[in-house]
Amino acid sequence: MKETTIDPVRRDRTWFERRNGCAILRMATATIVGALLAAVVAVACGGPAASDEPLAGSTPVDTPLYIDPHLEAIAAARKDPRFDPIAETPQAKWFTDWSTSDTARQDVGDYLAGAAAAKAVPMLVLYRIPQRDCGRWSSGGAEDEREYKDWIKGVAAALKGHDNAMVVLEPDALPQLGRCKQGDRLGMLKFAVDQLSTTGARVYIDIGNEKWLNADEAAKRLKMVGVNKVAGFSVNVAAHYTTDSEVRYAESVRFELDKLGIPDAHFVVDVGRNGAGPQPDNCNPPDARLGQKPRLYRGGALDGLLWIINPGETDGACRGGPDKGFWAPAALSLLGLEGP
Structure with a gap:
């Protein structure tokens, strides 16, 4: 496809107007014509809207989540x-091997500064434990x-003093x-x-x-690591299980933690790619779809339905995908579209 040059300021304004327009349309669906218009708006705005219904004792709030300007999806969308629809949706920033022990403080500090300037909640994933997934896809x-x-x-x-930051610690490492x-x-x-x-950040052990x-x-493993x-734990990171079933699972983990003397663990759920439900293989599955828009929750055990995974970025060298980076076929599939 031929690349077009778009003025960054004009493009940012367009994205801002579209996001706000979609928000207005979605509020209208709740009070005017219901499900039919909601479905139309979901297509126009790139995925199902987040629900206003309470979940796991928590109530959704409209606190903004940060969109990292360096997301690979943003470059692809240009x-x-x-x-x-992927580039314009807040999602976590993964701190992996591109960040080293010499640069970590500056790397994280720069990201947090951007979030502070945007007055939005930063979401970080720490993914650098040795051998990560035991030498498989990642x-x-x-x-x-x-x-x-x-x-x-x-x-x-x-991270010290950044008590609004949300941190997911080492996906898959504890399992x-x-x-x-x-x-x-x-x-x-x-x-x-x-x-x-010791930092004040809200940390969720995967x-x-x-x-x-x-x-x-x-629950036993979560207790072992403290x-x-x-804050608690994360579930469904990079996976595709439905939101309802993962919330039920998280609640059952909380029940077991309570029996172990840990009564108030909170949790977050990754909904980035669970729109079509479970997939037979988690590595670049062709039938996966984007999940609902991310949203924070307060008042109960659920702290957020989040895009922790970065939709459109490859899971690894499977199904023809690259080892790393944004992969257009995977992104188009998540959107229910076909290439080229």
């Missing part, structure tokens, strides 16, 4: 506006335990406990929790999804 991570701990110290130093052979994974996770717990660990085992010291 060339192909079909990707606008191999990599810090070179060793020492480097990882130094990196975490830098991240924690930058994979015992599988990876490099270093003391449990010790590294405990160290990270201890360091991050515990996988409903098909990975049963609630009893999930979930009582932080």
